[in-house]
Amino acid sequence: MATIITLTTDFGVEDGYVAALKGVILGINPRATVVDICHQIEAQNIAQGAFVLMTACPYFPDGSIHLAIVDPEVGGGRRAIALRTGRAVFIGPDNGVLSHAALRASAQDQPGGGVLSELPPGVECFEISNPRYWRQPVSPTFHGRDVFAPVAAHVSAGVALSDLGRAVGSIRVLPFPRPEALERGGLLGHVLHIDHFGNIITDIQRGDLPPGRFRLEVGHHSIASLGRTYCEAEGLTALIGSSDHLEIALRNGSAARFLGLGIGDPAKLVRDR
């Protein structure tokens, strides 16, 4: 079948690692369409991988298979899993890298992360433990090539998730950062991601915005009101970005560099007086 398989990894693009995944996939299902989401996830940064996958996967057609491999415990005790939601299949290590994308709403109910002990309705999850669909021999350091890629290819060719291993009812989820309520309807948000342009994406989502007039305090700067586009203000703009998060941008520049902000730093929405 001509299914889409996406790849999100921390493998970089200087070696043959990503290509090995693609070779294995196309050897099993020559009709798969393999699409790179990102291979520049910082090495071992599971949270960054989870965020980037979450922001990209909603735009793929139903039935796509999303492979995410940021896997510092490869070859150790962590489980490998395949999850099916109403829209897509997610395959990767059970370390949280899939959790934002596969379980967005549910994962948010676990603010501190950890183990989600009940899967939401309509989601099923299987451990990847049946070696029948693996490449042999399996390198203990490269399950991407020898376990995840062949499993994704077999699933794209019609193998049922239930053939991969036993059903599992709980998976690991990452903390999903959320803003904290402040007095008078304000919000204490945090920097979630800094993109290629230096735009600062916070954990304040469109639906979190309180009614009324607010200003955004970030670094030593204050932004008076919410804009709509990157080009309407001369300097800093705050707006709801394309992933429905509150975002801070600097026209024709990097807001992150200008403000000196990094992941986790505060961004405060304060009621105008």
Add this chain to the structure above:
Amino acid sequence: MATIITLTTDFGVEDGYVAALKGVILGINPRATVVDICHQIEAQNIAQGAFVLMTACPYFPDGSIHLAIVDPEVGGGRRAIALRTGRAVFIGPDNGVLSHAALRASAQDQPGGGVLSELPPGVECFEISNPRYWRQPVSPTFHGRDVFAPVAAHVSAGVALSDLGRAVGSIRVLPFPRPEALERGGLLGHVLHIDHFGNIITDIQRGDLPPGRFRLEVGHHSIASLGRTYCEAEGLTALIGSSDHLEIALRNGSAARFLGLGIGDPAKLVRDR
């Protein structure tokens, strides 16, 4: 239809932005072949995007669709356009990023850039204003995902350009740098692009070369004659490169770093005495 859609953007490869375009395209036309031209255009550098697209698109088969998104005014007043030439379709913001590729010869007739008020024969252009072919809701900051990608996918699947919006008769073109005539048949050229190898590509084209013996003066160096390949001289070579522009190379090194040159710097072709 199995049409090629190429992508040229300043989105970088650290986020899920490029993948979102591909997901949207494949959701609309699963048979499209999506090919990256470049995603490392410097942020907001329309001229660089225009140059890279111009150098790559001639090698794609007739009927290819070229999507170019370097779009600092996204969500503001700039128009979105789709152009058809005898060979290909070009889709993007009407800020000049398409002009070198779609209108090479004509754009050169407008040395200072600006608005080309009459399209050359055989070229038609339509404003992208019919929301029927867009993804909804449209993010004001990401027309790539919500306007350009779906429109390109629909066009690849057979939608006529005339269904996208009204015909337009004038478009914005970038200045196309050209060498200036010097006394005694010489030419004052400029650095147009510096490639990955550090080769310096100038705005002097093959057809500009004057007859007779000339030397090239660049930085504090003088190159005595034109070579043919990167490997024939020990140090600096000047030659007509693969895009038919006069190019300065350093054997096994970066000419740009060696000479300390940047975009716009002069390179002078002077008659030997």
Add this chain to the structure above:
Amino acid sequence: MATIITLTTDFGVEDGYVAALKGVILGINPRATVVDICHQIEAQNIAQGAFVLMTACPYFPDGSIHLAIVDPEVGGGRRAIALRTGRAVFIGPDNGVLSHAALRASAQDQPGGGVLSELPPGVECFEISNPRYWRQPVSPTFHGRDVFAPVAAHVSAGVALSDLGRAVGSIRVLPFPRPEALERGGLLGHVLHIDHFGNIITDIQRGDLPPGRFRLEVGHHSIASLGRTYCEAEGLTALIGSSDHLEIALRNGSAARFLGLGIGDPAKLVRDR
């Protein structure tokens, strides 16, 4: 035919060079599946290109065509060749970039590199000299676009290698670094490659490991025993990596940076006393 064509180059991703190859290929064979192996080979580093190609190509299905272009002598005297092994076709300049991948075992018999004067059984090689399958005009500086890509596309569409030019019986091979025997069964290995994670890959292969207990001396450090995974030790680990070479890793860090090692540096396997 729906054949896979892989690309390994030093072209980088900032220009339109890689896309030009893809456009040419798809113009000749629209059904080819083009897969990037790597475009971040250091400029002119033939050995690095040969290594990366060698580590990735075994994972592609039989019949794949591997194009490798690290070609500092382009337009000069070097030959262009197409090699067929029992599994795949390799196309590129005859400068050794194909030799590890196409002739792994045989190339190792030529420790100093140079010319392999007899092809191993089952391998055939042809000079690419018949301009019929080239793009015209041929740029002397970009045989990738004008010679190698069209030839690969034609071969993927069914053209026989023997139509490309005359059979050749000897090709250039790169030195294939191998460890040297030390007293008491030890081995003096060398750093072959440093990957994106900073893992240090040596020229000591799985089959080279002597029986008994050994320790690895590298930089000013000594690693007491061989591990199995990246996550089992706190600091440095030595293990047999996914390409069956002895590899040195640092948990959640870069072993290469930590140890200050580079290509060619020694890694010594010494018998424990």
